[in-house]
Amino acid sequence: MTIGIGxxxxxxxxxxxxxxxxxxxxxxxxxxxxxxxxxxLASLHHAGGQFRGSRKDPEIGREAFQSLRRxxxxxxxxxxxxxxxxxxxxxxxxAALIEELTNLDEEIQPSQKTQFALxxxxxxxxxxxxxxxTIAILGGPVSQAIDSGSTGNIFLFSNRLKFESRLREDRFNxxxxxxxxxxxxxxxxxxxxxxLDGHIDYEDFAHYxxxxxxxxxxxxxxxxxxxFAGQLAANPNPLLLPPESPIExxxxxxxxxxxxxxxxxEILEYFAKIDVSPVYSVVENPERTKPFVTVSLLYxxxxxxxxxxxxxxxxxxxxAKVRKSLEQHIQLPKLEVNLREHAEREAKQRGAGExxxxxxKRLGKL
Amino acid sequence: MSTLFxxxxxxxxxxxxxxxxxxxxxxxxxxxxxxxxxxxxLKFSGxxxxxxxxxxxxxxxxxxxxxxxxDEGNRKNIYITTHGAKALRQLVLEKAFSPKPSLHLKGIAx
Numbered sequence: 354m355t356i357g358i359g360x361x362x363x364x365x366x367x368x369x370x371x372x373x374x375x376x377x378x379x380x381x382x383x384x385x386x387x388x389x390x391x392x393x394l395a396s397l398h399h400a401g402g403q404f405r406g407s408r409k410d411p412e413i414g415r416e417a418f419q420s421l422r423r424x425x426x427x428x429x430x431x432x433x434x435x436x437x438x439x440x441x442x443x444x445x446x447x448a449a450l451i452e453e454l455t456n457l458d459e460e461i462q463p464s465q466k467t468q469f470a471l472x473x474x475x476x477x478x479x480x481x482x483x484x485x486x487t488i489a490i491l492g493g494p495v496s497q498a499i500d501s502g503s504t505g506n507i508f509l510f511s512n513r514l515k516f517e518s519r520l521r522e523d524r525f526n527x528x529x530x531x532x533x534x535x536x537x538x539x540x541x542x543x544x545x546x547x548x549l550d551g552h553i554d555y556e557d558f559a560h561y562x563x564x565x566x567x568x569x570x571x572x573x574x575x576x577x578x579x580x581f582a583g584q585l586a587a588n589p590n591p592l593l594l595p596p597e598s599p600i601e602x603x604x605x606x607x608x609x610x611x612x613x614x615x616x617x618x619e620i621l622e623y624f625a626k627i628d629v630s631p632v633y634s635v636v637e638n639p640e641r642t643k644p645f646v647t648v649s650l651l652y653x654x655x656x657x658x659x660x661x662x663x664x665x666x667x668x669x670x671x672x673a674k675v676r677k678s679l680e681q682h683i684q685l686p687k688l689e690v691n692l693r694e695h696a697e698r699e700a701k702q703r704g705a706g707e708x709x710x711x712x713x714k715r716l717g718k719l
Numbered sequence: 720m721s722t723l724f725x726x727x728x729x730x731x732x733x734x735x736x737x738x739x740x741x742x743x744x745x746x747x748x749x750x751x752x753x754x755x756x757x758x759x760x761l762k763f764s765g766x767x768x769x770x771x772x773x774x775x776x777x778x779x780x781x782x783x784x785x786x787x788x789x790d791e792g793n794r795k796n797i798y799i800t801t802h803g804a805k806a807l808r809q810l811v812l813e814k815a816f817s818p819k820p821s822l823h824l825k826g827i828a829x
Contacts, residue, residue, distance in 0.1 A: 709740055712743055718804030719804050
């Protein structure tokens, strides 16, 4: 099952799975999701009814989490949760959920671990609050979750491609959903297509996605006569943040009917060089005309390093804001200082300056 | 008459000179100078510690018609007269006393 939290999370979750459960604090926002398996309105103590969102304030999301705490932490077991890190609802509820999972007394079974797909803002063009909220969730709950191993894979999607290629939102959401579907189809292909070497059954796959690391997956047409390292470097998944050096890996090689299945040794060698033993499977897919590989890398880049970019851009935002408000609110008068007049005024203050007689003359007293 | 004037001027003390000087400076700067300012200045210059003395100095100058005391609002403001101006000129030219800064003028100017 899939769960979408907040506006962005809900839209992507339903794009991947029309039966997804969507959660929001605003009825209006919930109504914007055309199809969903179940809609949950997280309650807020608000007298005016719940027709407003959380207005980029994660505290509102955290408060709302309390109303569905027990239900959500049970429901999220073994599921994939979508959420953006910029807004208030997704960030607040997800942060609280991750904390809840991290602080559980019981050990969570691997098959019960929750995977998270977090959509990070494109800091350059999105509001400064989004950047701030992202820094807070990555530096806090996500970092703790990776350290404690309380979650499954975490996918870090970035809005960069959307803004740089000026994509329609629904199209971009569809791209994320389609991309994830390719990765999630790995065990099914292993099961239904003719197996040539290795194997990744549902159990292996479930174990892999329950590992508490960041997951970067990608897929491309594989040319067995060229180096795998070069092809992998040239074909990262543009929707995800670039990976760090992997700790674990998984790949599925699909070869056309009658194709050479031994091409996978080159891939194994590549991973052996970087001390990773991947889980892999080679299948024959008659629909393919060229070998096609789906690769996933698990890495645990420290969120602190991950935050650097966001912090830098947040600083720039702040500086620009301060500069603007200075320009708008403070008028600095132009000071024209005449040194001679200034010296005379100083001398007058000391009582030694202007001759008292000239003063008296000026006053007409003499 | 001029002998009397010279004698009057020659008997003026430093505090009288300072009050005339400060009154002239204040009028030159376009600010009012009242008895309280005068007392503060005399105290700051170390001439006196009591308001009575300051009052006596001003009263003596007023009696000699060197200054004019005017009730304005609830303040007694000091204005230098033409006689006072002449007396001050004489004292300045004789270099009888050296001027001291006025706290009042300084406060306004700074």
